[in-house]
Amino acid sequence: MRGMREKRLPVIGSSLRFSLLFILGMVFTSFATVTPLPPRLTDNEEPIVFPDDSGVVDVTKPPYNAKGDGRSDDSDAIQRAFDDHPSQNRIIYFPDGIYLVSHQIEFGLSRRFHPDKKIDGRDALHQRLTILQGQSRDKTIIKLADNCPEFQTTGISEPEKDVGRPIGRGVVWTGENVAQHFRNAVRNITIDTGKGNPGASGIQFNASNQGCMHQVKIVSGDGAGAIGCDLGFTGDAGPAVVRHLEVVGFDYGVWVCALNSFTVWDVQLQGQKKAGIRCPWDMAMLHRVHSVNTMPALWIGNRWLSFTTLIDGELLGGAPDQPAIRIDGGNKDHHFFGRNIKSTGYGWTVKSSTDASLNARGNIEEYSYGPVTKAFPDCVPKTLNLPVKEAPEVPWGDPKRDWANVVRFGAKMDGSDCTEAVQRAIDSGARVVYFPGGEVQRTWGRTGVEYRMKKIALRGHVQRFLACEAYVNAERIDVEDGIAPAVVIERFMPSWEHGVMEIHQKSSRTLILRDINGLVHQEARGDVFLDDVCGGLYLRHPGASAWCRYFNYEVSPGLGLVNDGGNLWIMGSKIEHPNPQVELLNGSHTEILGAMWYAGFGDVVEKPGMRIVDSAASIVCHRQHSFGPGRWKNWIEIERRGEKFLWTNWALDFLATAAPTDLDEVGRLRQP
Numbered sequence: 275m276r277g278m279r280e281k282r283l284p285v286i287g288s289s290l291r292f293s294l295l296f297i298l299g300m301v302f303t304s305f306a307t308v309t310p311l312p313p314r315l316t317d318n319e320e321p322i323v324f325p326d327d328s329g330v331v332d333v334t335k336p337p338y339n340a341k342g343d344g345r346s347d348d349s350d351a352i353q354r355a356f357d358d359h360p361s362q363n364r365i366i367y368f369p370d371g372i373y374l375v376s377h378q379i380e381f382g383l384s385r386r387f388h389p390d391k392k393i394d395g396r397d398a399l400h401q402r403l404t405i406l407q408g409q410s411r412d413k414t415i416i417k418l419a420d421n422c423p424e425f426q427t428t429g430i431s432e433p434e435k436d437v438g439r440p441i442g443r444g445v446v447w448t449g450e451n452v453a454q455h456f457r458n459a460v461r462n463i464t465i466d467t468g469k470g471n472p473g474a475s476g477i478q479f480n481a482s483n484q485g486c487m488h489q490v491k492i493v494s495g496d497g498a499g500a501i502g503c504d505l506g507f508t509g510d511a512g513p514a515v516v517r518h519l520e521v522v523g524f525d526y527g528v529w530v531c532a533l534n535s536f537t538v539w540d541v542q543l544q545g546q547k548k549a550g551i552r553c554p555w556d557m558a559m560l561h562r563v564h565s566v567n568t569m570p571a572l573w574i575g576n577r578w579l580s581f582t583t584l585i586d587g588e589l590l591g592g593a594p595d596q597p598a599i600r601i602d603g604g605n606k607d608h609h610f611f612g613r614n615i616k617s618t619g620y621g622w623t624v625k626s627s628t629d630a631s632l633n634a635r636g637n638i639e640e641y642s643y644g645p646v647t648k649a650f651p652d653c654v655p656k657t658l659n660l661p662v663k664e665a666p667e668v669p670w671g672d673p674k675r676d677w678a679n680v681v682r683f684g685a686k687m688d689g690s691d692c693t694e695a696v697q698r699a700i701d702s703g704a705r706v707v708y709f710p711g712g713e714v715q716r717t718w719g720r721t722g723v724e725y726r727m728k729k730i731a732l733r734g735h736v737q738r739f740l741a742c743e744a745y746v747n748a749e750r751i752d753v754e755d756g757i758a759p760a761v762v763i764e765r766f767m768p769s770w771e772h773g774v775m776e777i778h779q780k781s782s783r784t785l786i787l788r789d790i791n792g793l794v795h796q797e798a799r800g801d802v803f804l805d806d807v808c809g810g811l812y813l814r815h816p817g818a819s820a821w822c823r824y825f826n827y828e829v830s831p832g833l834g835l836v837n838d839g840g841n842l843w844i845m846g847s848k849i850e851h852p853n854p855q856v857e858l859l860n861g862s863h864t865e866i867l868g869a870m871w872y873a874g875f876g877d878v879v880e881k882p883g884m885r886i887v888d889s890a891a892s893i894v895c896h897r898q899h900s901f902g903p904g905r906w907k908n909w910i911e912i913e914r915r916g917e918k919f920l921w922t923n924w925a926l927d928f929l930a931t932a933a934p935t936d937l938d939e940v941g942r943l944r945q946p
Contacts, residue, residue, distance in 0.1 A: 319489060321370070321410045322462050325673040327681075328742045329711035329723070330365040330407070331355055333373075342371025344417065349377040352416075353384050360400040363743045363767065364711060368406070368463060370413040376422050381406075381448040381458060401449025402456045402482070405743055408463030411489045416463060418445050420495070421470035428473050428500075437554040437577050440525050442500025442507075444478030450508030453534055457743070457767060458485045458514075459789070467524075469495040476521070478507040481514035482534070483826050483848075484767075484808040486789055490516075494523030497545055505538075506531025506554070513557075513848040513870065515539070515806045515824035527551060527565075530558040531577075533899070535870040537561075537824035537846025549573040549600075550589075553582045557897065559846030559868030560584045561823065568593045568619075574610055576602035576627070581609045581925070583868035583895045585845060586662075592619025597633075601643060604628045609927050610643035611867070611894040613657060642894070644927030649886075649912045649919040653930045654937055657892035660843045660865050661944045663821055665786045665803040666760045668737050671706050678704030680725065687712065687723040687744075689769070697730050705735050705758070711742040724769050727751075738762045745769040751777045753785050753800075760784035767791050774809060793829070796820060796840065813840035813862070822847070827855065837862040837889070841943065844869075852876040852904045856884040863940060864891045871896065876904030882911035882920075890936035896926040 324330045333340040333348075333355045340351040352373065355366050360382045377386060382400030385393045393400065408414030418425065424443065431439045445465050448458050458481040467474040476492030476499070492502040502521035505511060511532035520542040521527035527543040528551045530536050535557030543550040543565040550571040551560065555578040563584060565571035571589040574582050580603075589598040598620040601608055610624075615638040617623040624641060626632040634641055646655045671677060681687065683702070684695035687710070699707045712723045724745040732739060732751060737758035739751075746766045753761060760783055768775045768791055775792035779785045779802055786803045787794060793810040796802050796818050804811060804822040810829040813820055816839035823845050827834030830851035839860040847869040849855050855871075858864045864886075871883065883906035884893075891912075898905055910921040912931050921929060932940075 319411055319462070320670045322407065322670060323409060323673055324365070324367065324742065325677055325679065325708070327679055327710055328708065329744070330367040330742060331359055332367045332369065334369055334371070340373060342369065342373050344372035344374055346374060347376055347419070348373045349375040349379070352379055353377070353387060356381060356404065357384050357387055359404070361403045362713060363403040363457065363745065364713075365405045365407045365743050368408045368414050368416070370409045372415045372417050374417050374419055375445065376419045377424060378443060379416070379446045401480075402454060402458055404448070405457070405459040405461065406446065406463065407459075407461045411462050411464060411491055414463045415466055416445060417466040418468040418471055418474060420468045422468070422474075425467070425471040425474040439506075439529070439531075439554070440500040441473060442475035442478075442504060443473055444475045444504060444507070446477045446479075448478065448480045450478075450480060451510045453482045453510050453512075455480045455482045456484060457481065459488065460490055461486070461488045462490075464491040464493065467492075467494045467499050472498045474499045475501040475504045475507075476524070477502075478504045479514075479516070480508060480511045483513060483828075484789065484791060484806060485514040486806045487516040487519060489518045491520040492522070492524075497523040497547070499524040501526045501529045503528045505529060505536045509533055512536045513824070513826060515846070516541075517805070517823065521546075531555055532557075534872070535559065535846070535848055535868075537868070539823055539845065543567060543571065553580050555580045557868065557870045558582045559824075559895075561586060561845045563587045563589070565589050566591045568596065570597055570600040572599045574599070574601045575608045579607055579609070579897070579925075581868065581895045581897050583610075583845075584612045585614060585867055587612070587615040589615065589617045589623075590619065592617065592621075594619075594621045596620055597622040597625035599624045600627075601625070601632075602627045605632065605644045605927075608643065609895050609897075609925065610641070611928060612638050612641040613659070614639070615641070642928045646928040646930065647921070647926070649929065649931040650914060650917065652933050654932050654934055655930055656932075656937070657894065657930070658863055658865050658890060658932055658937065658940050660841060660863060660940060662843060663801065663819070665805070665821075666784055668760050668762045668786065669705075671738070673706075676705040678702050678707050680707060680709055685709075685725060687725065689724040689726050691728065692725055693727045693730060696725070696727055700730065700732060700736050701734055703735050706738040706740060707736055709741040709744045709746055711744045732756070732761055732763075736761060738764070740764055741766045743767070746775065748775045751775065753777065753779050753781050753783075755781045755783060758783070760786060762786040762788060763790060764788040765790070810834045812836045812838075813842060814838050815840065816860075817841070829855075833857055837864050848872065850874060852879045852906060854879075854881045854883060854885070858884070858886045858889045858891055860888065862889040863936070863943075864889065866891070866893050866896070868894065869896045871898045871906065871909075873898055873900035873904035873906065874902065876902070878903060878905055878907050880907055882906070882908045884910045886910070886912045886931055888914055890932035890940075891929070892932065893926060893929040898924045
């Protein structure tokens with residue numbers, strides 16, 4: 275490997291397991307051209323339009339009547355729409371327009387409208403299950419009026435003083451603290467903080483277990499402001515995903531500093547004054563970052579522990595006295611792994627504040643700031659570097675021509691069995707089959723319509739199976755071969771009292787699962803893509819492939835992730851429940867790039883959390899966390915031809931189980 279640099283310090287301990295640990299990180303750099311990033315996915319954005327009977331809440335219609343003309347102040351109209359639908363799994367919809375605001379827009383009950391209520395940001399009941407949805411990213415704009423008194427305060431937040439966190443007030447705020455902000459989402463919209471608002475941030479986003487920002491642009495009208503996308507404004511945020519994000523201006527483009535982790539991918543950053551992405555501590559999993567800045571594109575540390583993974587980066591612009599990636603603190607406290615990173619204009623690609631031997635220049639093939647562990651002596655200290663495939667684009671379609679409403683085929687919205695009605699809608703020839711949302715009083719104070727099915731088959735012309743944020747329960751959905759080459763299942767959430775939804779890939783076509791809760795079984799060769807999925811994944815077909823960007827595989831009881839002879843790539847993940855969670859078996863290939871294992875308050879678990887048997891795997895930037903005694907004592911157990919290796923530490927920088935023959939086999943996967 276060109277440019278490989280390896281340093282070893284004396285081995286601590288006498289066991290074979292510790293003798294295989296390279297105490298100091300390994301750096302693989304190359305001045306050859308790295309793989310270019312694919313084109314921006316926002317360039318060909320399709321407008322998102324829902325049918326009139328879909329149950330979305332349109333802010334321009336009565337009783338809200340927002341103008342969206344760029345002149346009228348729409349603050350009160352928009353806030354009333356959110357106040358009227360707290361935690362109801364509803365889509366608050368913004369048609370194309372410029373919505374001028376002078377106050378912060380809050381998820382849940384507004385503190386501005388309810389000054390007598392105790393709404394301190396910890397009321398999870400009123401700050402979850404809320405979806406802010408625009409018609410299109412570039413034509414649907416929430417714009418802060420210039421020189422707003424509410425957004426003038428600047429300075430450094432005292433609790434975060436050691437990392438210089440700026441004071442910022444989000445134009446959009448989605449709730450703070452308490453990891454119960456399930457399914458919050460902000461989609462297809464631009465947030466413009468205007469001019470003369472130095473204390474403004476774009477979005478202060480929080481979601482838990484499953485939730486997303488999708489196709490969002492955040493821009494400062496004059497370049498000023500605290501943070502564009504603030505994912506660290508509260509301590510107990512995430513896990514969730516941010517995808518297809520662009521930020522222009524502000525001191526920081528993205529601030530990731532949350533206990534429960536965020537996965538951020540397809541990011542465009544430009545014109546930040548202090549850093550493109552700031553990760554002072556904890557978990558950040560980054561994929562496809564394009565930054566044009568003179569300041570660092572990525573700044574890690576110096577508070578507590580940080581675990582950051584960056585795959586596929588173009589860090590351009592730069593300045594000779596600045597690093598593209600700045601790391602404050604040593605490799606015992608801060609953990610970073612990078613792969614396929616291009617850097618131009620910067621003095622260093624990676625610069626450590628404490629150890630110059632960890633610095634790197636030029637383009638990076640692979641880099642580990644912490645130790646690299648080989649499970650067995652002949653393992654290659656390099657990731658598998660599995661080929662990463664993009665999910666195909668599936669047209670949204672014309673709601674008047676291409677969509678079928680399951681209610682019109684006889685489905686009930688009250689939770690009664692609607693299997694036959696849904697199957698009729700699928701077999702009607704429609705390209706999109708949808709489940710309208712709405713309000714029906716349900717258990718424990720929740721509102722939202724509910725559909726229940728037994729076994730159905732996705733086939734025929736269907737290319738999108740869509741719940742308009744309604745509750746949908748299905749004992750089983752079989753994805754069969756059909757006319758459409760790819761099918762998307764998205765925006766589904768089962769009602770928890772009726773169990774999880776099972777989805778079985780039984781076809782040769784591509785299956786895309788996005789923003790859902792459910793158990794996914796791959797039983798055929800057709801590709802599977804998971805994006806913001808909470809549930810389980812079980813690859814049972816030899817040679818089948820799956821790609822996951824943020825996958826929360828917290829199944830209890832039972833395993834949440836099984837790869838039995840397939841090819842699996844995961845960028846960003848989180849699990850919960852202290853019991854065995856993962857099995858990688860029978861010659862499978864797996865990469866898990868960044869993960870938070872949250873043990874909660876349970877007991878010490880003796881059985882391994884992850885078992886790898888006669889299979890190749892690359893595992894980087896993994897961390898356990900627990901507020902109590904719970905943890906996986908025997909975290910990762912690897913067995914190869916009867917020989918075993920056990921990882922028991924709380925943190926893991928880079929674990930390699932692949933032999934040279936495994937890398938040769940992965941190379942053949944890349945061949946057309």
